[in-house]
Amino acid sequence: AEETPLERFRRQVLPGRTVKDVTDVIERTCKSMKPGQMVHSETFTLMEAVSAIELGDPKVDIGVIPEARDTGLPTDLFKAGRAPLELDLDSLLSLLDGMLARELSWYRGNFLAETLYTCIYLHDMDRLGSNSILKAFCELTRLTCLKVLSLVHRAGVSEEEDFCIAYNGLPLHADSGGSDNPQTWLNFASVVIEKLLKVAASTTGTISLNSEDFPIGGKLSKQDIEKIAARIELRSSYLNIINFLEDDRETNSKKLEKYIRQAQSSLDIIAESFHESSENECGWFVKYLNKACMPAIPPRTIDKVSGSEVIQYFKDFLEHAIVVSMTTKCKNILTLQRHLEDFSDRNPQTIIRSLQSLICSKLNLKGVVSSSFGLTVKYLESEPELACCLDKCATIAEAYTNAACHNKCQQHRKFKKLLRELNDSMEQLKVLQMPLQTLSQTDNRSEGGDTHIGRSELAILIIISWLCAFSHSIALKQMLVGFDLELYEKTDFLMIYWYCERLLTDYIAAVQEWNSQLVRMNEMTKKGKGRKQRKDQKQSIVLLNEDQVMGRIFVLESMRLAFNGTVRMLAALKKYGSIECADLSINRYAQRFRHFQSLAIPEPLGYGAYDFATKTGELTASQLCESAKLSFANSLRLVSHLKATLPLEATENKKVTNTLQRVCTTNSIAMKCCSASTDLVCDFEFDNRIIVLKLRSF
Amino acid sequence: KNTKRREVFGGMATTPAAAAALRLEAESLVNKKLLVELKDGRSMTGYLTCFDDQGNLILSQAEELGLKITRLIGSVIIPKHFRTSIYAEVEVEEKEEEEGGGVNY
Numbered sequence: 001a002e003e004t005p006l007e008r009f010r011r012q013v014l015p016g017r018t019v020k021d022v023t024d025v026i027e028r029t030c031k032s033m034k035p036g037q038m039v040h041s042e043t044f045t046l047m048e049a050v051s052a053i054e055l056g057d058p059k060v061d062i063g064v065i066p067e068a069r070d071t072g073l074p075t076d077l078f079k080a081g082r083a084p085l086e087l088d089l090d091s092l093l094s095l096l097d098g099m100l101a102r103e104l105s106w107y108r109g110n111f112l113a114e115t116l117y118t119c120i121y122l123h124d125m126d127r128l129g130s131n132s133i134l135k136a137f138c139e140l141t142r143l144t145c146l147k148v149l150s151l152v153h154r155a156g157v158s159e160e161e162d163f164c165i166a167y168n169g170l171p172l173h174a175d176s177g178g179s180d181n182p183q184t185w186l187n188f189a190s191v192v193i194e195k196l197l198k199v200a201a202s203t204t205g206t207i208s209l210n211s212e213d214f215p216i217g218g219k220l221s222k223q224d225i226e227k228i229a230a231r232i233e234l235r236s237s238y239l240n241i242i243n244f245l246e247d248d249r250e251t252n253s254k255k256l257e258k259y260i261r262q263a264q265s266s267l268d269i270i271a272e273s274f275h276e277s278s279e280n281e282c283g284w285f286v287k288y289l290n291k292a293c294m295p296a297i298p299p300r301t302i303d304k305v306s307g308s309e310v311i312q313y314f315k316d317f318l319e320h321a322i323v324v325s326m327t328t329k330c331k332n333i334l335t336l337q338r339h340l341e342d343f344s345d346r347n348p349q350t351i352i353r354s355l356q357s358l359i360c361s362k363l364n365l366k367g368v369v370s371s372s373f374g375l376t377v378k379y380l381e382s383e384p385e386l387a388c389c390l391d392k393c394a395t396i397a398e399a400y401t402n403a404a405c406h407n408k409c410q411q412h413r414k415f416k417k418l419l420r421e422l423n424d425s426m427e428q429l430k431v432l433q434m435p436l437q438t439l440s441q442t443d444n445r446s447e448g449g450d451t452h453i454g455r456s457e458l459a460i461l462i463i464i465s466w467l468c469a470f471s472h473s474i475a476l477k478q479m480l481v482g483f484d485l486e487l488y489e490k491t492d493f494l495m496i497y498w499y500c501e502r503l504l505t506d507y508i509a510a511v512q513e514w515n516s517q518l519v520r521m522n523e524m525t526k527k528g529k530g531r532k533q534r535k536d537q538k539q540s541i542v543l544l545n546e547d548q549v550m551g552r553i554f555v556l557e558s559m560r561l562a563f564n565g566t567v568r569m570l571a572a573l574k575k576y577g578s579i580e581c582a583d584l585s586i587n588r589y590a591q592r593f594r595h596f597q598s599l600a601i602p603e604p605l606g607y608g609a610y611d612f613a614t615k616t617g618e619l620t621a622s623q624l625c626e627s628a629k630l631s632f633a634n635s636l637r638l639v640s641h642l643k644a645t646l647p648l649e650a651t652e653n654k655k656v657t658n659t660l661q662r663v664c665t666t667n668s669i670a671m672k673c674c675s676a677s678t679d680l681v682c683d684f685e686f687d688n689r690i691i692v693l694k695l696r697s698f
Numbered sequence: 699k700n701t702k703r704r705e706v707f708g709g710m711a712t713t714p715a716a717a718a719a720l721r722l723e724a725e726s727l728v729n730k731k732l733l734v735e736l737k738d739g740r741s742m743t744g745y746l747t748c749f750d751d752q753g754n755l756i757l758s759q760a761e762e763l764g765l766k767i768t769r770l771i772g773s774v775i776i777p778k779h780f781r782t783s784i785y786a787e788v789e790v791e792e793k794e795e796e797e798g799g800g801v802n803y
Contacts, residue, residue, distance in 0.1 A: 005741035
């Protein structure tokens with residue numbers, strides 16, 4: 001007979017102790033207590049009482065739910081015949097598709113124990129030996145779970161609400177007879193797929209596939225067999241792609257292309273034949289199967305995932321995988337920023353974001369950062385102070401890539417923290433610069449005599465200017481991502497765009513300052529050549545790409561003009577009474593830009609500057625309209641000039657320039673209409689976070 | 699004389715000394731390991747953190763004992779109406795005193 005809990009409790013008592021019935025003791029003591037009186041331990045707090053689960057309440061106590069109580073262990077369910085290994089085609093496809101759907105449910109932030117691992121089949125891999133299809137699919141599923149958990153944990157770019165990495169108590173690791181080596185099961189799956197496709201190729205009409213390895217009942221056509229093979233192929237390709245992107249030794253892009261092609265063709269077949277959830281599969285997916293390792297409270301309702309959502313997830317994954325694989329082509333911070341912003345705008349899921357973050361962490365960030373400064377790594381590492389600066393900036397770059405791989409909501413928070421780190425770094429570098437400045441002032445040798453000290457000082461200035469520009473770009477990004485998160489009310493738009501314009505103005509100035517310092521450094525290096533120089537000083541120090549710098553300035557200036565036009569446009573609409581703007585109070589301004597107030601860079605502007613700049617009392621509405629149109633026109637001119645003179649740079653910045661062209665053209669036309677008629681209703685849309693004015697008549 | 703000196707403690711007449719001893723015994727159960735049997739047939743073990751005048755108990759590090767599965771839950775409140783019996787793991791000496799002593803209940 002089974003041991004009762006009381007018998008087990010007695011058995012587990014420590015030596016020198018015994019078990020005593022204290023029901024009566026507690027009852028009588030409680031009755032004697034005054035109302036509200038408690039007896040508690042010294043460490044007891046109200047928080048503990050509030051957070052405790054009340055037993056007996058089905059909303060919070062899973063043990064009260066009959067279905068949960070009555071669910072047995074997987075071994076009990078196997079004995080009861082709930083996981084047959086001989087299945088007909090429809091049942092098999094329902095099972096495999098049910099697992100795919102629940103896997104996606106896990107990716108959406110639910111517990112693994114409440115989603116994918118409610119599948120009984122995943123709880124004993126050894127018994128699947130007589131069904132190679134199930135064996136291949138389930139082993140690859142298990143290994144994919146292990147891989148995903150590992151990379152999401154290591155990347156650290158997700159929060160609990162995004163993705164749940166809890167898997168305690170689930171049979172994710174192979175039993176003694178099995179293997180956790182992905183290649184073992186990928187090879188096995190590939191053999192199974194090959195066998196299936198061979199049978200399919202030789203099939204005309206229908207055949208029975210009920211064999212030792214493939215116990216599938218009923219008659220199957222060629223297409224039916226291909227449907228089965230496609231699901232295993234998708235599993236295999238998915239795991240291969242994840243392994244490829246994670247492994248920094250993998251450089252053969254043709255391999256990745258092959259996996260992606262295979263996955264895409266599998267998805268096409270699955271899309272046509274996906275089996276949505278049905279009554280049948282209830283026997284295979286048991287809600288409370290893992291109640292021992294589920295949270296104490298009952299699981300919240302988990303939304304069903306449809307076949308189209310599964311297909312869309314994998315399609316998006318494949319598309320994003322191609323983008324992620326291009327990360328290694330980013331040679332400087334500017335291209336890396338562009339790449340990560342483009343990636344982020346695709347709203348990628350947790351797994352691909354984790355892969356992106358891991359790839360970024362393997363980049364040679366010192367090389368990337370030094371290219372961004374415009375100075376060679378060799379030179380920077382030759383001077384102790386400069387080497388220290390380089391290390392510092394590489395750390396900043398790492399923090400940036402980590403922040404940029406979070407979802408947008410978390411990016412908004414992370415970029416604030418990054419700005420503070422940037423400011424701290426700049427302060428530290430300024431401290432480094434001071435002794436060098438003193439040395440260069442006391443050094444009265446001739447210009448060519450010893451440029452060594454002057455050059456180091458200039459190098460630090462270049463780095464500080466670069467950090468200043470980088471800081472502005474982060475601040476701008478942090479402001480603009482607020483539009484994606486709908487953080488701003490319409491009445492705040494004027495204030496926000498005005499501040500973005502100011503950030504761009506200072507950003508452009510910082511870039512120009514950095515560029516001019518770099519040019520000076522280049523001249524200093526050239527002057528030094530030909531004279532008696534140390535061997536290491538003869539080599540090139542400066543990496544200057546004038547076209548890239550000019551292209552960047554053009555793009556930033558075009559953007560600034562577009563924001564300038566937007567501010568005037570909003571001011572004009574306010575004058576017409578078409579829109580309301582926020583009450584121009586200091587409190588609202590301070591509240592909105594609170595996180596910039598403690599920073600030196602970007603310079604925290606006072607309310608006065610905003611008030612002065614946007615005080616449009618002297619301008620009429622039509623003058624504001626004209627001013628807006630002029631700004632939009634100038635922005636368009638700059639974009640055209642960029643395309644004509646620096647086509648390569650225009651292509652690199654295609655996304656931004658196309659957006660600016662669309663927005664400025666539309667808004668110019670809207671401003672013309674506004675000037676002509678005031679009987680118009682204004683609506684706003686967004687094009688890459690820049691406002692687009694839509695007008696309609698009453 | 700004895701009747702006059704008795705007080706009512708927990709609904710039963712008892713001596714003041716016995717009442718005090720009972721109160722002490724109950725208080726000594728705090729931080730001890732208990733097994734609580736519930737009305738729905740489950741059993742819960744955990745460390746007694748608190749109990750109140752309504753008979754509600756709070757156990758920390760609570761585990762639900764099934765026939766085959768033990769489920770770790772954490773902190774739980776067990777309402778009086780939901781429990782049937784309470785057992786405590788106590789030192790043997792206490793029990794020997796109880797058996798040999800003259801405490802009235």
